[in-house]
Amino acid sequence: xxxxxxxxxxxxxxxxxxxxxxxxxxxxxxxxxxxxxxxxxxxxxxxxxxxxxxxxxxxxxxxxxxxxxxxxxxxxxxxxxxxxxxxxxxxxxxxxxxxxxxxxxxxxxxxxxxxxxxxxxxxxxxxxxxxxxxxxxxxxxxxxxxxxxxxxxxxxxxxxxxxxxxxxxxxxxxxxxxxxxxxxxxxxxxxxxxxxxxxxxxxxxxxxxxxxxxxxxxxxxxxxxxxxxxxxxxxxxxxxxxxxxxxxxxxxxxxxxxxxxxx
Amino acid sequence: xxxxxxxxxxxxxxxxxxxxxxxxxxxxxxxxxxxxxxxxxxxxxxxxxxxxxxxxxxxxxxxxxxxxxxxxxxxxxxxxxxxxxxxxxxxxxxxxxxxxxxxxxxxxxxxxxxxxxxxxxxxxxxxxxxxxxxxxxxxxxxxxxxxxxxxxxxxxxxxxxxxxxxxxxxxxxxxxxxxxxxxxxxxxxxxxxxxxxxxxxxxxxxxxxxxxxxxxxxxxxxxxxxxxxxxxxxxxxxxxxxxxxxxxxxxxxxxxxxxxxxxxxxxxxxxxxxxxxxxxxxxxxxxxxxxxxxxxxxxxxxxxxxxxxxxxxxxxxxxxxxxxxxxxxxxxxxxxxxxxxxxxxxxxxxxxxxxxxxxxxxxx
Numbered sequence: 001x002x003x004x005x006x007x008x009x010x011x012x013x014x015x016x017x018x019x020x021x022x023x024x025x026x027x028x029x030x031x032x033x034x035x036x037x038x039x040x041x042x043x044x045x046x047x048x049x050x051x052x053x054x055x056x057x058x059x060x061x062x063x064x065x066x067x068x069x070x071x072x073x074x075x076x077x078x079x080x081x082x083x084x085x086x087x088x089x090x091x092x093x094x095x096x097x098x099x100x101x102x103x104x105x106x107x108x109x110x111x112x113x114x115x116x117x118x119x120x121x122x123x124x125x126x127x128x129x130x131x132x133x134x135x136x137x138x139x140x141x142x143x144x145x146x147x148x149x150x151x152x153x154x155x156x157x158x159x160x161x162x163x164x165x166x167x168x169x170x171x172x173x174x175x176x177x178x179x180x181x182x183x184x185x186x187x188x189x190x191x192x193x194x195x196x197x198x199x200x201x202x203x204x205x206x207x208x209x210x211x212x213x214x215x216x217x218x219x220x221x222x223x224x225x226x227x228x229x230x231x232x233x234x235x236x237x238x239x240x241x242x243x244x245x246x247x248x249x250x251x252x253x254x255x256x257x258x259x260x261x262x263x
Numbered sequence: 264x265x266x267x268x269x270x271x272x273x274x275x276x277x278x279x280x281x282x283x284x285x286x287x288x289x290x291x292x293x294x295x296x297x298x299x300x301x302x303x304x305x306x307x308x309x310x311x312x313x314x315x316x317x318x319x320x321x322x323x324x325x326x327x328x329x330x331x332x333x334x335x336x337x338x339x340x341x342x343x344x345x346x347x348x349x350x351x352x353x354x355x356x357x358x359x360x361x362x363x364x365x366x367x368x369x370x371x372x373x374x375x376x377x378x379x380x381x382x383x384x385x386x387x388x389x390x391x392x393x394x395x396x397x398x399x400x401x402x403x404x405x406x407x408x409x410x411x412x413x414x415x416x417x418x419x420x421x422x423x424x425x426x427x428x429x430x431x432x433x434x435x436x437x438x439x440x441x442x443x444x445x446x447x448x449x450x451x452x453x454x455x456x457x458x459x460x461x462x463x464x465x466x467x468x469x470x471x472x473x474x475x476x477x478x479x480x481x482x483x484x485x486x487x488x489x490x491x492x493x494x495x496x497x498x499x500x501x502x503x504x505x506x507x508x509x510x511x512x513x514x515x516x517x518x519x520x521x522x523x524x525x526x527x528x529x530x531x532x533x534x535x536x537x538x539x540x541x542x543x544x545x546x547x548x549x550x551x552x553x554x555x556x557x558x559x560x561x562x563x564x565x566x567x568x569x570x571x572x573x574x575x576x577x578x579x580x581x582x583x584x585x586x587x588x589x590x591x592x593x594x595x596x597x598x599x600x601x602x603x604x605x606x607x608x609x610x611x612x613x614x615x616x617x618x619x620x621x622x623x624x625x626x627x
Binding site for chain 1: 455458459462463464465466467469470473474476477478479480481482483484485491495
C-alpha cells in the first residue's frame, strides 16, 4: 500500500449516475505524486465522467475524493482549479476567438490578482503583474512548442496545435495534477511521439499527470500505472504490463488477442 | 510615431470641442440637442457593450438601469419630495443604485444562458417600467404615468448647465454646455471600457463569452465575474440616466420602453460588439440617421411625388428595419468589428528568442 503522504489524489467509492444510467460505480483509486497515471477503457466506460467529477463539473452522488490532503464531496470547478487540478477537454474547448497567447493568459487568471481598480489605474503592481502574465504565457507557448503562433486566433490553429495550446493553458494555472482527456486523439504518429515527449517533460518538472487515452501504445509506453474502467467499474489497476495481461481487461477492452494493440 | 499619435489626439480633441458650434452653425440648435442625446446613448451602449459584447450575456432589459438612474435623479432633485440634492451627490448615488439593481438582476439569472437569459432580462426591464408607472398609489412616489417634471438642472456649485452664458462675445447655450458635460462623461466611460477590456477582468469576461465551462475549469469564478459585468454595465446606465433626467427636466415611464432597450442593443450589435469604437459609431448613427430621415422624408416626397404619401414617422421605422437587415446581411460582425487587438508587447519579438530555452517551472 502507498503511504497517504505519497498520494496526491485518492478516490474513495466514487459513484455518479445520470437518471438510471450508472456512469461510475464505487470507483476507488489513488494517484501518487509525480507519476503518469493512465485511465483506459472502452467508449462509455466512465472515464470522462470521472474527469468531470474530479474537476468539479459534475457533483458526485456517493463517495468522496481527497486531493492534496483536502477532502471533497461537492466543489466548484474554479475552487478545484485553485487547489491545483487543471484539465483539458476531449472535444477541445479553447477560447476560439482569443489569440493563443490570450488563451494562456486566461489560464493565469487564478494566479494573478489585479481587480477593477488595478485595471483602471494601471498602477505599478498591476503593470508588473500584466508583464509577468505575458511573459509566462510566452514561455508556455515555447514550452509546448507552438511559440510561432502567439498572435493566431485559437480557432485558426491546427488540430495538434490546439491540443498543445490546451495543455499550455492548463499549465498556466500552475497545477499539481494535470488531467488530460485524450490528448492524442486525432494526432498523427509524429505528433503523438512529440506529445509523448512533452508529457515526459511535464512529469519531469514535477507535475503529476492523469491521462485518458485510447492510444494503447502511448499509454503502455508512458504510464507508470494504469486503471481500466468498464461500465463505470474499475476492473483492473497496476503497471501497464500487468494490466495488459489481465484476462478481464483483455475481455473488456483489448479484444481476444493477447497483443491486441490497435493503433 | 508617438508624435504622430499625439498630434492625431490633439486634432480629435479640437474637433470634439468645436463640434457643437460647427453643428450649430451648419444645422441649427436642434441638432446640438441631438448630439447631446447621442452622447447619452453612447454611454448607454458602452455600458451594454460590457454585458453583451464582452461577457456575452444577452440583456434585453438594459434600459431599466437608465430608468433607475433617471428616477433617482428625478426624485432627489425636484419638487416631487421637495428634495434638491446637488448633482455630485445624486449622480453617483444613481449610479450606485443602478449598480445594485444590476447585481439584483444578475444574481438570479446567473445559471441562465442565451435565450433564457434574454427573456428574464426582458421581463426585468418591463417590471421596472411598470413599477414606475404604477408607483403613484397608495403612496405617490413616482407620480405614475404623468412622470416627474421641473427636475433640477445639472449644476455644479453656482454653475448651471441649464443656463446660457456670454463669454468673450460668444453665446454659449445650455445645449452646448450639456454637450461638454456629456462629452466628459462619455470619454470617461470610453476610458474605463478600454482599460477593462485590456485587463485580467476583461479577458475573464471574454473567456466566459467564448466558453463558460472551460473558463470555470481554468479557475475563473464565473459567478463573480458575470455579476461584475452586470454591475459595471448597470453603473454606466445609471450615470447616463441621471444626466438624462437633469438634461430633460422631465422623466416619465414611457421613456424607458422595450423599444429603447432594443435601440441600445442595436447600437452595440450594428456598431460592432465588443469594440468600443464600433459601439460609439453605432450610437452616433442610430441617433443621427433617424433624425436626419425624419427631417428629409417629407420634403423629398414632396419634391418627387408632389405630395407626402407616407407619414415620415412610420417611414422612418420602416427604413430603420431595412437598414438593420442590410447591415446584418453584409456586415454580420457589425460596421466596425473588433479587430485582433495589437498590444504593446507584440512589438518586440526579441524577448521571445531569449526565452526559447526557458523551461516552465511549476515550483515558481
